[in-house]
Amino acid sequence: RYADRKPGTYGGYDTAGSSHIPELNKRLERIAHILDYKETHRELPPKRRQSVYVAAEDQCRPSAGFPQMMKEAAERGPGAVLEVKLMRSASMKRKAVLDLVESHVLSKQKVVIFTGRKADCDTLGEQVRKNSAVKSSKAAVWSAHGSQSTTARQVIVDRYMAHPGPCVLVATGHAFGESLNLHDTDAALFVMLPYDPGQFRQWEGRFTRLGQKRPVVIYYVIAEGTVDEHVAGILIEKLPAVERIAKDTELAEAGDILAGYDSMDLDELAQSVLDDLDF
Numbered sequence: 540r541y542a543d544r545k546p547g548t549y550g551g552y553d554t555a556g557s558s559h560i561p562e563l564n565k566r567l568e569r570i571a572h573i574l575d576y577k578e579t580h581r582e583l584p585p586k587r588r589q590s591v592y593v594a595a596e597d598q599c600r601p602s603a604g605f606p607q608m609m610k611e612a613a614e615r616g617p618g619a620v621l622e623v624k625l626m627r628s629a630s631m632k633r634k635a636v637l638d639l640v641e642s643h644v645l646s647k648q649k650v651v652i653f654t655g656r657k658a659d660c661d662t663l664g665e666q667v668r669k670n671s672a673v674k675s676s677k678a679a680v681w682s683a684h685g686s687q688s689t690t691a692r693q694v695i696v697d698r699y700m701a702h703p704g705p706c707v708l709v710a711t712g713h714a715f716g717e718s719l720n721l722h723d724t725d726a727a728l729f730v731m732l733p734y735d736p737g738q739f740r741q742w743e744g745r746f747t748r749l750g751q752k753r754p755v756v757i758y759y760v761i762a763e764g765t766v767d768e769h770v771a772g773i774l775i776e777k778l779p780a781v782e783r784i785a786k787d788t789e790l791a792e793a794g795d796i797l798a799g800y801d802s803m804d805l806d807e808l809a810q811s812v813l814d815d816l817d818f
Contacts, residue, residue, distance in 0.1 A: 584754045586747045590771070591760045593635040598762055602630040602659055621734070624766040626655035629731040632760050633663055636730055639758060640707055641672040648725035649704040653712035653742060655731030657684040663730075664709040679706040685714040696721065716742040722751040728758045734770045 541563045543556030567573065605627045612619035636652060643650045652667075654660050664682025667673055673680065679702055681695050696719050699708045708721070712731055715721070716738065724746050733739045746755045761767040 580747060583747060583749075583751045586743070587754065587756045589756055589758050591635065591639065591758050593632050593760060593762045595764050597635060598631040598765075599633050600631070601627045602656070602662065604658065605630075621766065621770075622655070625731050625734070625770060626659070628762045628765040628767045629655045630659045630662075631762050631765070632730055633666060635760060636663065636728055637666060637670055639726070639728060639760075640667055641670060643726045644670075644676050644678050644705045644707065645672050646725075647676070647705045649699070649702070649723060650707045650726045650728065651699075651715075651721050651724050651746070652707065652709045652728045652730060653716060654709070655711060655713075657686055657711060660684045660709055660711050667707050667709060673705075673707065676705050678704075680709070681707070682709040683714065684711040687714075692719065699723075712738075712742055716745065719745060720748060720750070721745040722748050722755075724755055725753065726756050726758065728760055730760050732759060732761070732767055732770045 541557065541559055542554035543558040544552050544554050545556075547553040605623065608623045608626075609620065612623045640650055640652070652663065654663060660682055661684075664680060667682075668680045679698075681699060683692055683695050687695075692714065695708070696715075699706060699721065700723050704725070708715075712729070712733065716733075721727075722745070727743075727746050729742060733742050743757060746757065759771065761771050
């Protein structure tokens with residue numbers, strides 16, 4: 540009733556839509572107490588989002604291994620293909636990311652970087668360690684991803700949180716984007732873009748939560764002329780529905796820095812992005 544159910548293209552039912560939303564909200568009033576994000580977070584230090592566009596001439600060559608990854612992803616469907624393309628794009632932004640890191644480290648701040656691929660996480664971690672500004676500032680640097688155990692990741696998070704700064708944590712969003720708290724952070728760089736509202740909220744939620752001590756800026760680093768530009772737009776069309784159901788006005792406001800696609804099933808959404816690409 541509330542998912543605009545109709546016969547699916549290939550059988551079964553399509554439940555990717557929404558319907559009778561006012562009625563759903565009335566029913567939810569009786570069984571749920573929903574607080575707006577602005578109410579729950581009003582006492583926290585401010586959060587600022589900023590899009591950083593990396594021009595084609597400023598992008599690096601993608602790291603090795605993507606042709607094989609793409610071949611394997613093609614067998615798993617459009618969602619997997621889109622994710623590999625996002626990882627490839629993330630690997631091309633290293634110079635721009637290092638410039639941002641250098642600026643914040645010189646200000647003695649704490650920085651977290653979320654990228655996509657384990658190998659790129661390791662490479663970026665090494666490049667951050669070798670950066671002249673990082674070395675001269677004697678900043679601590681950690682790099683970690685899903686290859687480390689949950690316990691090992693928590694140890695790294697504890698050390699990062701306890702450090703007064705400057706310091707840098709380079710991690711994959713998939714391994715560090717949920718459950719772990721990183722709210723003692725001045726700048727968070729999303730080098731691989733999340734492409735659904737749930738992931739978007741989870742990743743940002745690592746930095747804006749109870750216990751946050753100071754303002755945080757969250758950078759969405761977008762490589763021009765790549766899949767990034769399409770994915771940056773996907774969230775916006777989804778956010779109004781999130782706002783209507785969850786009264787999540789703060790999440791909906793993310794639309795001010797992005798631009799959008801229609802809300803749909805994730806595989807359909809991924810296919811729609813791939814259909815628009817000519818590379």
